[in-house]
Amino acid sequence: MKKTEIKKNYLLKLKELSKHNKFYYDDSKPAISDIEYDNLKLDILKLEEKYNFLKNKSSPLNVVGFKPSKTFEKYEHKVQMLSLSNAFNKDDLINFEKKIYNYLNSKDYFNYSVEPKIDGISASLTYIDKKLIYGVSRGDGKFGEIITENLKTIDDIPKFINKKSFPNEIEIRGEVFIKKKDFLKIKDNFANPRNAASGSLRQKDPAETRKIPLNFIAYTYGYLQKNYFKYQSDFLKELKKWGFKTNKENRILENIDELIKYHHQFEKIRFELDYDVDGLVYKINNLNLQSRLGFTSNSPRWAIAHKFSADSANTKVLNIEIQIGRTGALTPVAKVEPVNIGGVVVSNATLHNEDEIIRKDIRIGDIVEIERAGDVIPHVVLVDKNKRLKNSKRFVFPKICPSCGSQTIKEYNQSTKKYDAVRRCTNDSYGCEKIAIEKIKHFISKEALNIDGLGKKVVEKFWDLNFIKKPQDIFKLNYKNIVNLDGWGKLSVNNLKNSIENSKKVTLQKFIYSLGIRHIGTENAKLISDNIKNISNFIDLIKSENFEKFLNIDGIGETQIKSLRNFFSNKLNKEIVIELNAILKIETQRIKETGILKDKTFMFTGKLNGISRAEAKSLIEKNSGITLSSVSKSLNYLVVGEKPTRRKVEQAKSLGINIISLRELKKLLN
Ligand code: IVH
8 A cells, every 4th residue: 555545544544533532522422332432543553553654643642531431330419510500791690689689588698709610520529537439520410420530630639638627428519620731732632621621530541531630629518417617718718728729719709899890800810820711600608598598400599600701703604594493493593604712613603583683684695793602602793794795685584494394483472562583383393303303302301311322413313214203212212223323333322222221210300391391491390290299190180281280389370381281282292291101210209208397288478577488488398398379278378478468368268278477387397
């Protein structure tokens, strides 16, 4: 073979390897089996050995961080690792504080612990009897992966803490990251420092992890046996005493104006820091208030991430494509000439909806400014109309669904008296191909069945091959057909099989969420599953279509009821639930049997003093009680505050329901 041909063949293999590194590290979706990967790598190394002239900086020999040939053991977090909600401006912060005051129903004084939000990978460290026992990744927030040995290679992480004040059992959380200057040395192999840290942490061999210098900064605790501290800032001080690194830029600030001022200063100096920061985290400093405020299903009520403003760049719109979402929404997306924005190559930008295109008059061929902030999808800020070509034409938004040809509509919103900005396909659920595929992607997503062996790309491929047309088809896959497909091997098929098998055990909440009913997100799915308790009740309900029953649930309104009714008026959706129930093991909600208010129902009327409705409701639920939102025979207690609704009190009286004050409720709770 000629030298040039050998080189060409070698470079092709390198390219292939780097493609699979990307699938693995960036997308967490390997496309080939571990054996296939190892063979590819071996081929390259052999070629290098044989032909001296084949020197390349992308050689696997120079690449730090190979693909691990092992999946890690799963670990159920004792306290979920949730994410933070985002703020982008002062209004978002005002809104955040307003919600806090509403929840506490008082003007309690509080200040903030302000901490830089390092853009790394969060890790949880469990210490028992002063020794580091478990090091775990965040995973999906509920289940992480045990990566103790890899985390132990990080010098910043103490393995043993010989300090009197150190609790017997504590779980410490923080961020693993790579410094900018260290990233420069390996930047050809990873998209950004965050990916490098993530890839390094998932090595099979800790010696590989050690090759990339990782750092750890601690910022919170997860599980802790009892409350040792009063303030977040005290806890941070304590962390330092115990030998953890904490961030030098942490501050205690008093109010929103001070937060904004610090954010402004920090935004200017952030590029001088030796690590990537994508915002500041503001936490209510008082830990007692934190615990009163608690969590929504995704994030704490007591903290928020204030993101830094976006980077932007100019580029050309090559095309405008219409994507169809799970709920039928037609979303226009600009395909743009690839452009580097703050270290990430962007080739797609969302145009949001039809109205947005009209308002900004965005056309194919236009030069536009695109903005990108953190993990938010890039969007078009403005069009440079001076650079517009003379023959350019207005973009005409399709009036029929580009996927199935059905009518599209803009819904009329009764409460705002306006038409929706979003246009939707009217085809029922699985009748429209694109909607169906998106529904299946939703079904397997992290917060639903979490089938991690089955990525979005695989769903599309299996759809084209007629392997999967409905969610239940996932459980009827013929693995013999998959093993022979391009990019698949015995090992990857086995992984897929295992992850599908594991997904069969699912909570009722996740199951309801996985159906992809419009307006039924994680929070509402939880409300419904808490109320309905088990899958047979749920099935009875969808058969009887008596969704009005849910109006009783605090938090569910007409919009959700309408959406449920609409969803289950489709026979196919009912059948899917029934069929899935026969395949899956849908777990009944774990009810805390021990709660002092077990099986007791409560309702509130009037203003409660010193506590908000939401907090009172959460207190009742913490003690296994149930809150209702209307008076009926099934109500046990009506809790009456200031200026109660007379009608409700009268109704309760006539039904012989216990009428109690807030004080009496507190007594019930001891
Ligand atoms: S506190 C309940 N503090 O941000 C959430 N998180 O979006 C408690 N992060 O997964 C997290 N710096 O990886 C917290 N000082 C800080 C942080 C921080 C970075 C990351 C962390 C978390 C994500 C939340």
